Amino acid sequence: MSPKTLTTIKKRDGSIVAFDKDRIIRAIFKAADSLSAFGEKEAKRLSEIVVEILKKTHVTVPEVEQIQDVIEQCLMAAGYYDVAKAFILYRKNREQRREERKSLGIDDALELPINSLRALKARHLRKDASGNPIENPTQLFERVSSSIADVDKRYGLSKKEIVNNAEGFFELMAKRKFIPGGSYLRNAGFGGPLSNCHVLPIEDSIESIYESIKQSAIITQRAGGGVGYNFSRIRPAGDFVESSGGLSTGPISFMHVIDASNQVIGMGGHRKAASMAVLNANHPDILDFIHAKRGGKNLTTFNVSVGATDTFMKAVQKGSDFDLINPRTGAKVHTLNAEGIFDIMTSLAWDNGDPGMLFLDNTNKTNPLPGLGPLESTNICGEQWLHPFDVCNLGSINLAVLVKDGKIDYKELERITILASRFMDNGVDLSEYPVEKITEMAKGNRRIGLGIMGFADMLIQLGIPYNTPKALKTAEEVMKFVNDTAFNASAELAKEKGVFPHYDLSIYKKMKVKMRNAARTSIAPTGSISMVANASSGIEPIFAVAFRKNVVDAKGVFYVNQYFEDMAKKNGFYNDEVLGEVSKHGSLQNNKEIPEKIQKLFVTAHEISPAFHVKMQAAFQKHTDNAISKTINMPNSATIDDVKEVYMLSWKLGCKGVTIYRDGSRDMQVLSSGSGSSGEDTQMIQSKVNLTPLGKREYSLDN
Template sequence: MPIEKVMKRDGRIVPFDKERIRWAIQRAMLEVGVHDDRLLNKVVRRVVRRINELYDGQVPNIENIQDIVELELMRAGLFDVAKAYILYRKRKAEIREEKKKILNKDKLDEIDKRFSINALRVLASRYLIKNERGEIIESPKELFERVAVLSVIPDVLYDERVFDRNGGHEQDLSALEGYIKNLDEYDGKFSIGRFKLNKYHFERFINLYRELAEKGQMKLPIDEVVQMLENGAFDKYEDEVEEYFRLMTSQVFMPNTPALINSGRPLGMLSACFVVPIEDDMESIMKAAHDVAMIQKMGGGTGLNFSKLRPEGDLVGTTTGAASGPVSFMHLIDAVSDVIKQGGVRRGANMGILEVWHPDVEKFIHAKEKNVGTNVLSNFNISVGLWEDFWEALKEGKRYPLINPRTGEKTKEIDPKSLFEELAFMAWAKADPGVVFFDVINRRNVLEPAKGEKIRATNPCGEEPLYDYESCNLASINLAKFVKYDDEGKPYFDWDEYAYVIQKVAKYLDNAIDVNKFPLPEIDRNTKLTRRIGVGMMGLADALFKLGIAYNSKEGFEFMRKATEYLTFYAYKQSVETAKKRGSFPLYEKTKYKNGELPVEGFYHREIWNLPWDELAEEIKKFGVRNGMVTTCPPTGSVSMIADTSSGIEPIFALVYKKSVTVGEFYYVDPVFESELRKRGLYSDELLRKISDNYGSIQGLEEVPEELQRVFVTSMDIHWLDHLLAQANIQLWLTDSASKTINMPNDATVEDVKAAYLLAYKLGCKGVTVYRDGSLSVQVYSVESEKKKQRVKAKPSKYAVEKLKAIVEAEPWLSRFINVEAILNGTNGKEKSVQTGGLTFSVSHVSVPKPAHEHPHHAEKPEIPEEKIRELLGAAYCPVCYEKDGELVELRMESGCATCPRCGWSKCVIS
């Protein structure tokens, strides 16, 4: 009789699945260039027949079956395929051993097997719980269970048996103290179905009960609710925990880093993004330093607008001395960040903003100029905040007034064109400062009437504009997971499943607000006034690869728009549903939502709708909405590595690059690209070397078909105009902003940067970060080395050319700064010797050690003086990889932030 069961290596008995055999044989055939479905089917039939003959009525183990596959391949004369299969088995065995070593365990479970070695390394280095000796004592399964359990605790307390949104119930809260004092007694005592609550879960349970009871919304006393929990009255929510666990362990979505680290643990802080106010007095300045320390200690990133501080040299009334100015106080915050231990690494993340009208704006623009060798403001991203009046002055050619914030009086007038030049030059030279467009951010700001002011700050990577003491927790959905294949093997995107997952993630993030342990009471209060969430996405590049769509094409931009439109629409749909049961965010009645307005630009362009937005706006007016803002696109450095997908909304950096480890060197290949090469019989070490030498790109390689060259594009294959259009198309449908890098080649000019800033503004972006390859301080190596050159220079797509021409034709004054023809033919600004003029630093004399991939062995740290190491870590190398393994791994610029390609560490701590 046919076998029905098979025994796995860990002893589990599972259903026999011949498709797994088919997949393994097909993989071995493709490895040696055999493309023959009839032969494949014949071998699979023989293998299944042999298994049934040998194990009639028994349960074979997986090793027995693999032995039979080897034998049948040789019997069929497929010796090369058999060899490839044997090598694959050996490789799989090596991978299993490597995973055991990483996770410090003897046996792998099903969840361990789902994640790549790279993903497990990232989890092990930053996320899994370790003991005092630094040994891992938590499995990925246990991590995702503690995250999933915490996320469902609000569902229990909002259950209609215990919750009444209308309030009016009084409860005696004195009993709560007994539970809090004796938390250890309740560690593991209660469950939601099969999932146990640890003491930190229970602490959040008690805390949320207190909050709801203080509003009169708890129908029952705490003792009765705890009794219900003990008796299994809430076990129906086991399915919810199971679903969040499934979605995370299937790599469909990932919460931001603080939530993965802190859920169900002592710190308990889940939010990623914060804004701290700073007023023009010493008390407020020192309070800001304290607040930054408290937030960063728990793993968050902070944004500060320094524009209220009086300029350098201004009068200090109490001492009749001279003020030191905003930049000096940025150094104070930078020093605070330096001494905060974050995720095992001394690094904090800040966004420092100064508005363009401030008298110290020129000093601010040059604040990081001397970064090489001095490690200046290494914990800061900096951005100039621009308003409409600056663009008007630039357009009209009028002088622009600088205003003292202390007196409100004009201190001087400047030439806006010169300031614009300086700003663009420093961004060209140093990748800092970026720019934030505050008038665009506030154009559709529905919260302004409720808050009584405009938004004037963002989180460290710029994707979350926030009010003072607001925070936001984020999660990213992996778009690549929704690419499915029909019966003929053609790819399609499953929009229905995507819509379902968006709603689950929106609910997860709203729940996270209720069980969050905020670092400061002001943040707790202000966050809950607006209940802002950030549903985001990652895996865009991999999804487009699978769909056969070029990132820099009209179809690519249309996909981005539609994916983001769905993201915001269905996040709102869930938010309305939650509001019906639990109530709207507290400031809702004072906002523009009541008038049918939405903070989404695309909503005001009916001609591009794919979904019924007018119906949604009516629902929000009728039922309210739970969350003041709902979508964003954050950087996803290590989070996308855990999900084994491409980072955020970025194209991939390189299709192939060399990685060096203690046992030697190997090529890292994008998995989707590798699969395509194998399918076509093109995979070879020689081709991988050629791609790696070509800046990780396949453009211009004759061995690679044109169709693949069209689809598989990298960051540097894409012209900066197309990078801008990607950000603009995504921005169109977000309630908040997007973290994206506008990549430029090393030979880009200051004129290109100026054009990019103006076009970003006109295209409706809320801010922009331009990165010219090689400008990250002491970085002198590219994907592999300075000798490697890209064969084909990026050209703008037809769609980008049309957009560029349309924008400049619509506003002819822009042609003073945007030379359309020069941009298109690649000569923009190259007749000027602008690249060297004004540069006040040099990298040629710095003795830069070779990056990790240039060193064959890493057993010992390179012999470099301590001060040099400090300088390098502040400039272009990953502090985690150096501190952990002694490797000098170059950072890349991704999603507007310096990110490590090896471990996923990012200057933006959220990712």
């Protein structure tokens, strides 16, 4: 009797699916490749033996576990004992992951990484009134992709074209090649805002100030994403107020009003509210502004940055005096030494990270809409410079999945960039906006902020240490390619759908280039969406080889770098002792068990010089339309002079802003290296609001 033919297998959930020999080949090859034991040819040979053994059994429909048992036996019979052990560990890890998935209560047909599932459940999956998920990742990505693709019905695309686009959008998200901002994941298909970035005007009148405060509350409650303001038009404290005969309380007093509002109104129940405050260096209240967050107890919902012109920075270099100007009258109020102002700024930034700096002239040299006036403020993280009432939606390409055979897959990067550009342009139309003037600006400018994440992961796969000239060269090449491709994609969309309405106010009219979007690229911090993508954040280096990330809940999520694990297994130093040391310190440096080449490859944020951090930001800025959110991480041992060097170098190299953080200078931080104890020692910053659903609230009359 001839052996039977295998046509189906039984999965663990009891479902019957078609038999696929390629899955056996991949399982064997993955175990072997982790040890560099043999290649795909041998994996195919062994898979044939596995199949023949299965055919000779009396089981008509083999189960997954039975197939895996035969694979183990086959590997051992062939003398591949280490590979068999690796396969057994692989099975054990898979079983642990299945149990973790089961505990999350999410149907995960896409087999996403467990940390991706945690982030999706905590932040993005739709929930019922009791806080339980009512959709799974597949349904989420289908909801987003179909609603975004349907926008093109307005532009006359055929049903087939729309379906094809929807399938393309779904594939980008499901395979973690591109993830849009969190507002897309939460709201697309249900209605609501899809934008992440806002800037509101603050004029020198009580009516304007409180109108902006009201609009800010509406944006915060409905849209999230935070709001940026430049307070430089408000008259200084102590200035005369003719209408009342009294004296002005100055801009900082109104920052406190917004701060109180932020603390009351959560971002749609998803995040705490946050704002960016900018005050130009020539404002008479600049010293009070610089000191406003001293001690870290006040204005806790604000990031603060000093708006600096080239005139101010050159005065700092020369150590010359600098005039403070009353914005109400235009008259000089006082003169201070510019270097003295700079010294105070940098010493306070050294102490707790604030204030940062925004370089006004560097920014306005590339302002795409000069007809709308100068750019004066950014969103809360600094990557989006916006005019008053302007807005931008964000999304990021995951570079970590674009390394093929040790090289960057530029063909695939081009395809993703083009498709993501259409996705985000459609988002401008689909989004609802909380304030009418924002609607006008959003659709008038059609800004999109396409960025990247997973850059550090890409470098590791390419074998390029982050703190090397080759990494800087790679940064420029990759971002130029993305920026140029997005430019061309926007030009094609303009042919198809028309230019943005404020085109005549833009630089593109003089260039005689039709453009769909006033700006196209921007690099965001990608906090939660990098977790969804299971990628390193933005353009940042890895924070640590093992670390806890506190953007999901108070305990945080513990990570061990997946590329390090793979490399440790391949190079024979994957053991409990090495992992214990790495988990304890978060670093590979000075670990005698680990080859020096690998130590250099896995260099962490605090092991990179602050100046090199700035150089990397500047390399990306050369080919980014808007700006970049990047933290210049500094070790606890960094000095105030180090901070001065970073701020000055950032301006000289053409960065549009700079933010530093000296390790341990705040009681709270988003990332902490090492395993810690159980997470109680760390806290969240600008993370998810911990609200108890009404149906689960507990009541007690006990004190």
